[in-house]
Amino acid sequence: MTPAAEAVTVPPERGTLAQIAISLVRDRVSLFFSVMLVAIVLMAIFADQIAPYDPIAQSLLSINLPPSAEHWLGTDQFGRDVLSRIIYGARTSLLLGVIAPALAAVIGTVFGVTAGYFGGWIDRVIGRLLDIFLAFPALLLGILIAAALGAGFWNMVLVLTIAFAPRFARIARASTMSIRSEAFIEAAIASGVRTPAIMLHHILPNIAGSIVVVLTLWIATAVRLEATLSFLGLGTQPPKASWGNIIRDGLGNLFGSPWPIVAAGLAITVTVLAFNMLGDAVRDILDPEATDE
């Protein structure tokens, strides 16, 4: 009987989350944006507790006030506290920015993995479907759907999901195809593992990296898209606050008070940058796999 080979002496490596956290605080820029990201998320969650005023409460006496002790970011042309609107806007933007891509990721991955795993006619049919959807720019799709079904939060979720799902599907399909012929898949088949189990336990965990990377990057895009659609009047409807329609309202009131636009613009910029940075960090860690040799 062969003597037991030496047990592995390499210390267990840090978990993935820890690695991502470490790379996010590594330098000042990353640290700044990481803090911002956390702040924005907390803002969205605890809006009710944090916001000093009701975001839709108007006050004709306090129109277009500059920043002061009572209104840190001033007020807009309806006397609404800009800070409160920004805080509640975070909730809208983030909700949309996270829910829609997440939904799109799930739907897209299902189609993509199926196409990539089975190949053949299944792949061709799904491929054509994807091509049709991919032919539409996301914004155009948004405008069309908003025009057909009306504006509003859930319609926008629908828009963004339809826009993003094919893109996720493409990535999932490519990743699946690249590992489809690996030996460990053959081993699983040879061991009697059934196809759904192979997809769930072997394909999915190994492509999760690329999916998650794209997901974090597209949260940023979703936030931007939401702002654009709201700005165009197709997204979140007033008086509900969203960064996009704050800019919209603010545009007509530019000489009354520039603060709403400045604040909302900054908020969007910081959020998008923060998520982009998160996406980079996630990508560096997950995809490709760190080598030990």
Next chain:
Amino acid sequence: MSAQLLKVRDLSVEFGPAGKSVRVLDRVGFDIAAGDCVGIVGESGSGKSVMSLSLLRLIPEPPGRIVEGSVEFEGVDLLTLPASRLPDIRGKDIAMIFQEPMSALNPVMTVGDQISEAIFLHEKIGAAARRVRVLEMLQLVGIPDSESRYGSYPHEFSGGMRQRVMIAMALACSPKLLIADEPTTALDVTIQAQVLELMKRLRTRYRTSILLISHDLGVIADVADRVIVMYCGRIVETAAIDDLFDRPAHPYTEGLLNSIPSRSIGQDRLYQIPGAPPAPSERGPGCAFHPRCPKRMPICLVRLPPLLQVSETQQAACFALPAARA
């Protein structure tokens, strides 16, 4: 004693960020004379590939770093040469061929053009003269129909043929030293035999020195006059080829030879060296092989054995040698 073409002394390479770096090559030194064929044998982690790359300063920095040593080629230390002078030597005086010919050849250039370019980098001769030389080289390395094959692309060749193209490119400027890093590992056995025969022929004809790196002792035995055995970043034995196979001095060499299946013909089990080589970050102060060594002694744990002369043509780094004990 002819002047040494290549003199390597104390070559050491580290990888990793400063402060947390690991030494993958530790004070390696050897000589190559003109016309010599030296084989470097070692398994994964022995540092042989790192060494071959560092001779021409091809180690990516970061994460690698040559931290110590000298590589004297015809008297000039390549490690202290200004970087701008290196391309003059690479490809002209010292040429290198690699394991995977497909990744070393440009897929969108014809084979003839690539060899021609290699010539032009070092010898500014006219296109017509270059073409003649390329065709000569292609014929020399045994590629049939050289005229028509001049315009073929790498993917139109088989693995063995591509390796021949690489050899043609490497020898196009008549280098004094050819470094071949696992040149036949990716090839089938019958093709490997062809390529090794070719290398032997070319060596005789051009009097090129060859530094052949391989994990396959059979390949080394076929081509080399002298062998250097590496383990965990260090040289553990050097010997003339016959001495190495008949009278290995270092326990690792002995273990390696015994592990070869053809040495256990008729026996029930193959000889196996117990355990596994340590990772670079886990190498202690003493001899790297001692945990697996049948001849280990207490001193092996704490002190690094120097290379001791076993005979006129053989050296080994081991405390268990008769010379060492006396």
Next chain:
Amino acid sequence: MTALLRADGLAKVFAARSRWSALVGGTSVVRAVDEVSIELAEAETLALVGESGCGKSTTGRLIMRLIEPSAGRIVFEGDDITASSGAVLRRARRRMQMVFQDPRSSLSPRRTVLQTVAEPLDANGLIRSAAHRREVVAQLLDSVGLSPSVMGRYPHQFSGGQRQRIGIARSIALGPSLIVADEPVSALDVSVQAQIVNLLQDLQKERRLSYLFISHDLAVVRHIADRVAVMYLGRIVEIGPKPDIFRAPHHPYTQALLSAAPEARPLRAQKRIVLTSDVPSPSAAPSGCGFRTRCPIAQDICARERPALRDVAAGHSAACHFAQPNPLGRPS
């Protein structure tokens, strides 16, 4: 005595990938495996040797039914499994497993050793509880020389040899009677190779395993095989007991192959038989005998008539019109 495994006239044909390539380049048909018949007894090792493109790996996968045969019959433990599917195939798969060449890609990077080794058992519903799983995997790891404490780790934390051991542990989990080993030691260093070869032999003795040992490394084959089948361009050109094949090969390709393997014995200055040209592409196999383009003793008949596998000695056959012991001359 009934053979454990019997394959008759196995064939695998890959046709042109698309209509376009068929239009442009004519029919491009690759006979990856062409009329291969082998037999394997219990606790026996049959080695399939040949160079790249000879079809040995494809043959292994055909036997495992990982690829569908274009023709032929596979009878395993008395059952014809050539066309079976579903439950019947799953049952057969419990009894035959595979060990793969590349230690990197044969283990899923995102699954722990525990999950990987237990997978065959999980897939067949043989695990009673989490504790049971750990117990079974611990035993399996122990039998391949690994400490059970590593079962929570991921493949990239192990060396190539250790990963191969994990793969072997997975392959014996279901208690198979046949293991198809596809170049199991080719990617390993020589010293590690010796360990794994010994391990495979020990397991064979303990568990009465049969091996279909696919390899291009004749030295390893010489050590571990009982019988050897030599393949070239999808066909078996010679098959027989190991000592006979190595001492007195009857097919010129076999002899050239044996001669080409670099021997680590420089004192024995061997007169090596070096074949001149390259292996023909499998999609453009020569007429008649596939080896004739490189064969030093080829004659006209070799292009006209394809040689059949004919008996040259007891249990030993070769496919050559001029089969004789050492047909390319005596080795020095």
